[in-house]
Amino acid sequence: MSSSSSDAEDAEIKDWGKFLKNRVCQEELPGIINDKLLEDLLRKQMEGNEIGKLLLQDGIHYEKITEMRIEFCNILRIDHLWMMKNLKILKMDNNFIEKIENLEDLTQLMELDLSFNKITKIENLNTLIKLKKLSLFDNRISAIENMDDLKNLTILSIGRNSIMDWKNIVYLRRLPALRSLNMADNPCCSLKDFKYFIATFLPDLQYYEYRSITAIERKIGDEIFHDDYLMMLENEKTELGHKYKLDKEEYDAKMNAESFVEYLNTRRLFDSFFENDPEGSALLLIGGEVTNLYVTYEENIVGLCKDIFKIGQVQHEIRQSDYTDFRDSVETIHKQNQSESIEHMEYFLKEKLSICEQLRKIRWLFNMGESSKKLEKKMRRLQKKFEELSTATWKSVMKLESTLCEQIMELNETYEHVLLDLINNFIEQAQGIFVTMRDVVGEFSDNLQEIAQTYYATVVFEEEEAEKDRIEAEKKKQEEMKRDEESGKKKIMMSANEINVLSDGVPEKKEEETPRERVPPGLRPYVKDRETLMNALAGSRDVHLLMVDNREDLLVSRAREWEEAAIKSLYENEIQRNRDKILEITYFIEVHTQEFKQQWSELDDLHISIPPDNISLLGQNPSEISGGPGIDTLEDNEEN
Incomplete structure (x- = not known):
């Protein structure tokens, strides 16, 4: 039974791969995401299972789609997906995508595969708060950033990119649910002790490059990076304190916006004086x-x-x-x-x-x-x-x-x-x-x-005083030289050795700073x-x-x-x-x-003689009628 099921799955995968290969062969030029492409892919995707076939009978309803595969389609730009509000899995690997964009409406997304593309920056993921699995393998990314809102992210594959700085690993500490990480073939991975650095600085991480992190690796990492780790914790504490202060100011500002006095309970206005005043900031250097x-x-x-x-x-x-x-x-x-x-x-x-x-x-x-x-x-x-x-x-x-x-x-x-x-x-x-x-x-x-x-x-x-002193000193020097010449003072010949002795004995006078x-x-x-x-x-x-x-x-x-x-x-x-x-x-x-x-x-159907008057109230201007709340009741026995 299980063997039969496995064979069926293999056949489906091969069939899907053949379909994608044919699409690539047929469309060698760069492609765009449009209704026709989505419909073709969805029909092929749904035909492979019974539930999909049932859905196709009623036509394609994009709001009901939970999984979408747009692979090997030469796509240059992510677009035209906003109607899939309930999409949970999106695979767009093996395309030519250069930028992560137009995903803000896919708030139910739990798995996103953008591997084997040409993406240079992680961005525009802040609304995907339910995302658990993200693959950016084989792109051109140089920094791990802009992922602070992905609090549920559990698996991250970002191998074969251009990440060089180990500080990117420290950034991953902002993802509390992260348990599996792959960074293979990044420049930073070739440096010595990198895997021990991972084991130390990401203590909640369980798997690196799809292999369990052992207690021995964590111990070795602690021995190597103990002081660095403690320093990082101290810096992290300082940053969190600063961030808390800024967040509190922003929160207070929003709360005080209706009173029009936001930030006036802080020193922000005063700080702005000198932030925009280089002359004033320089004059403060006078001191005293x-x-x-x-x-x-x-x-x-x-x-x-x-x-x-x-x-x-x-x-x-x-x-x-x-x-x-x-x-x-x-x-x-x-x-x-x-x-x-x-x-x-x-x-x-x-x-x-x-x-x-x-x-x-x-x-x-x-x-x-x-x-x-x-x-x-x-x-x-x-x-x-x-x-x-x-x-x-x-x-x-x-x-x-x-x-x-x-x-x-x-x-x-x-x-x-x-x-x-x-x-x-x-x-x-x-x-x-x-x-x-x-x-x-x-x-x-x-x-x-x-x-x-x-x-x-x-x-x-x-x-001025220094200049006067200089002039006076120069004048005295010239006078002394003149007196020496006039008095015919004998020249004292000194040997070279005597000159060196005297020179060594006189300390070189350090030139004083000018005012x-x-x-x-x-x-x-x-x-x-x-x-x-x-x-x-x-x-x-x-x-x-x-x-x-x-x-x-x-x-x-x-x-x-x-x-x-x-x-x-x-x-x-x-x-x-x-x-x-x-x-x-x-x-x-x-x-x-x-x-x-x-x-x-x-009553008209009973062929009773009906008065021709229309029963229309709007547009009339009837006179006021007294009795009751605006009505005179008619006695039922009036006809008698």
């Missing part, structure tokens, strides 16, 4: 008083940012509270209106049921031999009664809806004024703090300018002359003020945009609700009118 000035500057700016943040949070809570009160008011009048509307609807249904019962009685009387003329009068009365009932109900419910719409519009207008006041108040408070922030920037810039000018003057003074050389290298370009220094100071001030202006503009524009969108949404939602309600009321009346007409037509 500038360092103290910088610390105070930082405290003031960050403190003001946090003040704006607190105001934003408080104002957001007030807006939320007011919106809750507004929605409660709308809900209250809506429930009250709905209750009255239901009362009219229920009365309409009750009266309609009574009229239909009387129509059925007329049918019975006709069958009992009652006079058609007498029955005609009763039918006229019932027709009129239903028309009056429908018209009055429609008008009453529409009047309620009109009243409700007016009340909600009034509430919208009131809430609009409240919202405008809140936003204006928030913006006014925030702008007041931004004004203070600009004053702080101005004060810092003025103090920095004063210190920088003093520093520059000191450098210039020291240069300009003592300036930090990053600062030197800005203190070469007074004009350059002043330009640097002015540029630094402008950058800081621009950062403040940009953040203020962002806050104000986002607050105004939110305000406009919120108010627009209030009115648009009410207009849409009103239209939907009118359609609902009209549809309700029309449905029951059609039901009444249907019952009326049954």
